Amino acid sequence: PVSFTVDPAPRGPNLDIYAALYDGSGKLVTSNNGPGLSASLTATVTAGTYYLAIDGVGTGDPVTDGYSDYDSLGQYQITGTVPARVTQSPVASASASPTSGTAPLAVSFSSAGSSDPDGTIVSYQWNFADGSISSSANPAHTYSVGGTYTATLVVTDDDGLSSSKTVTVTVVNPPPTAPGSVKATAASATKVNLTWTASTSPIGISRYEIERSYNNGAYSLIGTATTASFANGSLTPGITYVYRVRAVDTQNVFSPYSNRDLATTILFTDDPLVSGLTKVRAVHFSEMRRAVDAVRASAGLAPAPWTDTNLAGIPITAVHIKEMRNYLSPALVSLGFSAPSYTDPTLTTGVTRIRKVHLDELRQGVK
The missing domain is CATH 2.60.40 (Immunoglobulin-like)
Known part of the structure; x- marks a missing residue:
């Protein structure tokens, strides 16, 4: 009283x-x-x-x-x-939607339910725990990088009293993008060089993992790289190796695998072939047959039953080209690659002239 x-x-x-x-x-x-x-x-x-x-x-x-x-x-x-006035602190209420997701994550925050039992709330202050703040009652904020964030709301009333409430938002980083355009090139009979387009990640790439398969075997990790290239040495000549690459970010999250590419450790005679200068010889076709059989081995297929197993002294005809096309294309498809598009798809013995382009296309097929 x-x-x-x-x-x-x-x-x-x-x-x-x-x-x-x-x-x-x-x-x-x-x-x-x-x-x-x-x-x-x-x-x-x-x-x-x-x-x-x-x-x-x-x-x-x-x-x-x-x-x-x-x-x-x-x-x-x-x-x-006169009794001293007893003042009461405001009551803070904080919520967020959504409270989890993949970066960049847009979050709507709400102070609904905040109140002051003996007056009015005069200010709102949000701290999003990533270096950003807001004085809006119901702000929106986007988290760009993964992490667990404890956002804090502070409300202040007309007596200068305040209270706070927190809400937790969990953000995960998206996986790195897959390495692109992987290209394998036989640098010698025992070495394959690989290049690819770099992956991207909001937190950075830690490493690339290079995996290899051959002779119809499972893929295995053969090495890592920090740049978009890799040299695979000490290989066995005459083998078709199939490669794939994936990226790993700084939080050890893996990207999807890249495209695959193959290379065969055979160095061809007369490479490149020169129109009008390079004479097509039996050695060119013997090497190509070995390369086709290497691709077939990687696909889990038996060696091709070649006509004229010894080509020495035998004229090269359309049948020899047809065989290599017919035995190579199914092997490539079995490995998940597209069959090559051939010049002169219908070869006629005695009519179609064997040209440099026919051999070049086969060489590109086996790489």
Whole structure:
């Protein structure tokens, strides 16, 4: 409760006091005009703003033994007790949607449900835990990099009091992009060089893993690289090797595998062939047959049943070209590659002239 006592000045008191207590809207709460010159009042009130009014009043008949309120004036003093105002902190409420996902993750934050029991909230402050902040009540924010983020909302009320609430958002990085355009090239009869297009990742690439298969075997890891190239040495001549590559980011997340490519460790005689200068010889076809059989071995197919197993001294005809095409294409398809498109797809013995391009296409097929 609140209580007040209003007394006139102790020297020459000439004020008959009337005290009244009004609430913030001007409504009378209580009043008192004591039996003497002083006035006292007591009231139990809720928290808020109140006004104490002091007035001078008269009493009796001014003509005889009384006095009017016009003559009731003078100084006075007020004593009393007013309980200290008890303020309450606001209540913070924070939520986010979604609370998990893959970067870049757009998140909507909400302060819905935040309140102040004895006033109003005057400010909102969000800290998204990634170096970004916002003073909006319901902001949106995008997390660009994976991690676990504890976003914090601080609300402050009109009394300067504050409270906070947190909400956790879990963001995972997307896997690196797959290495592109892998190309395997036989540099010698015992070495294959590989190149590819670099992968990308928001957190960076740690390494590339190179895997190899041959003779219809499973893929196995043969090495790693930090740049978009790799040299595979100490190989066996006359073997077709199939390669694939994948990237690994700095958090050890793997990319999808790249495209595959093959290379055969045979160095051809007269490479490149020169139109009008290079004479087509039996050695060219013998080497090509070995290369076709190497591709077939990698595909798990038996060696081809060649016509004229020994080509020495035998004229090269359309049948020899047809055989290599017919035995190579199914092997490439079995390995998951496209069959080559051939010049002069229909070869006729005695009609179609054997040309450099026919041999070049087969060489490209076995790489």
